Amino acid sequence: MTSYDDAPWVTDGAPRLRPYAVTGGRTAPTRRLALETLVIAARTLPRVPLTPEHDETLRECRAGPRSVAEVAGRLGLPVAVTKILLCDLLDTCALILTAPAGPPDPTDPYLLEKVLVGLRNL
Amino acid sequence: MSDYAISDDSFVPLKIVIAGGFGVGKTTMVGAVSEIPPLTTEETLTAASVDHDSLDGVPEKDATTVAMDFGRITLSAHHLMLLLFGTPGQKRFWFMWDHLASGAIGAVVLADTRRLADCFAAVEYFERRGLPFVVGINEFDDAYHYTPEEVKAALHLRSDTPVMCCDARATSSARHLLIKLVEHAHARSVAARAAPPAEPAAEAGAASASESAQPVPTSPPRSPA
Ligand SMILES: Nc1nc2c(ncn2[C@@H]2O[C@H](COP(=O)(O)OP(=O)(O)OP(=O)(O)O)[C@@H](O)[C@H]2O)c(=O)[nH]1
Numbered sequence: 001m002t003s004y005d006d007a008p009w010v011t012d013g014a015p016r017l018r019p020y021a022v023t024g025g026r027t028a029p030t031r032r033l034a035l036e037t038l039v040i041a042a043r044t045l046p047r048v049p050l051t052p053e054h055d056e057t058l059r060e061c062r063a064g065p066r067s068v069a070e071v072a073g074r075l076g077l078p079v080a081v082t083k084i085l086l087c088d089l090l091d092t093c094a095l096i097l098t099a100p101a102g103p104p105d106p107t108d109p110y111l112l113e114k115v116l117v118g119l120r121n122l
Numbered sequence: 123m124s125d126y127a128i129s130d131d132s133f134v135p136l137k138i139v140i141a142g143g144f145g146v147g148k149t150t151m152v153g154a155v156s157e158i159p160p161l162t163t164e165e166t167l168t169a170a171s172v173d174h175d176s177l178d179g180v181p182e183k184d185a186t187t188v189a190m191d192f193g194r195i196t197l198s199a200h201h202l203m204l205l206l207f208g209t210p211g212q213k214r215f216w217f218m219w220d221h222l223a224s225g226a227i228g229a230v231v232l233a234d235t236r237r238l239a240d241c242f243a244a245v246e247y248f249e250r251r252g253l254p255f256v257v258g259i260n261e262f263d264d265a266y267h268y269t270p271e272e273v274k275a276a277l278h279l280r281s282d283t284p285v286m287c288c289d290a291r292a293t294s295s296a297r298h299l300l301i302k303l304v305e306h307a308h309a310r311s312v313a314a315r316a317a318p319p320a321e322p323a324a325e326a327g328a329a330s331a332s333e334s335a336q337p338v339p340t341s342p343p344r345s346p347a
């Protein structure tokens with residue numbers, strides 16, 4: 001029987017070197033982003049030179065809105081590291097937040113009705 | 123955040139959590155309903171770093187990488203994006219669950235009748251948190267067939283908590299679970315808005331409450347079926 005706590009997807013003490021290198025040694029994002037925050041690439045090109053990781057991040061966000069969680073998954077980088085890269089791109093206006101109005105109310109009946117209609121029409 | 127331009131491609135993100143015990147089919151379900159192949163999203167966490175995003179000063183030995191499944195469903199006509207998160211199963215990652223449950227529509231708890239006790243923790247957690255959830259009995263081929271009513275009784279669920287059989291591998295079945303969840307969340311929300319609050323935890327404010335870890339029992343006071 002497999003133990004609950006030996007699950008294979010947990011890696012304690014994962015190597016930290018690469019993430020730090022990717023963010024140029026920075027350890028904190030310039031603003032608070034949530035896992036579900038959506039960003040999309042701006043139509044204008046960034047005015048500053050980009051690192052390969054920034055480039056890759058931007059590419060992921062060209063096709064449509066992408067959540068922080070999805071970008072992190074695609075880049076294969078921890079969420080905290082991804083947030084730093086995303087903030088760089090937001091700060092240079094290469095990325096845009098798609099819902100600046102703030103988090104939605106997930107108990108809003110009207111919103112939930114729209115979700116239901118959408119799901120049933122899939 | 124108003125210092126950034128507003129995009130035409132404005133979408134509202136809504137989270138749904140897929141929970142349950144080890145090997146119950148969480149990743150399978152995310153993959154069955156997601157419009158993209160499921161991704162693994164990693165958070166590097168310590169208990170101390172949950173409330174802020176700083177990587178600074180986290181001793182390497184205390185850092186744990188928690189992996190969750192990620193998938194999405196875009197409802198373009200409504201400018202909504204459903205974000206599906208498969209939880210890490212271990213009890214020691216409760217704080218991670220708080221992170222995911224905060225602001226979520228609700229949760230699907232997958233149950234395997236061969237190991238029903240494995241989902242007690244998830245059921246207990248979402249009940250305490252007041253987050254709407256449905257239970258999907260993921261029927262494995264060699265499992266004894268229990269009816270939803272039997273499972274509901276064994277889990278001591280509130281009578282209005284939907285329980286249904288499912289196949290997490292099948293898109294239609296997995297999607298049906300999501301629809302049930304949203305119907306349930308909608309019904310609860312309408313009832314809560316119509317009536318004076320009976321359960322503070324179920325109120326609208328709870329969902330957007332602090333993301334900090336709440337005390338959660340590690341051994342739920344439920345007896346196995
Ligand atoms: N017969 C049957 N098998 C299933 C079903 N759902 C999942 N499985 C199988 O069960 C196994 C475990 O499924 P996963 O989706 O990896 O489960 P999980 O909950 O993500 O597992 P962990 O992340 O390891 O906790 C896989 O081999 C699936 O193919 C189902 O509805 N019926």
Ligand SMILES: [Mg+2]
Pocket residue numbers: 148149150191208
């Ligand atoms: Mg899994």
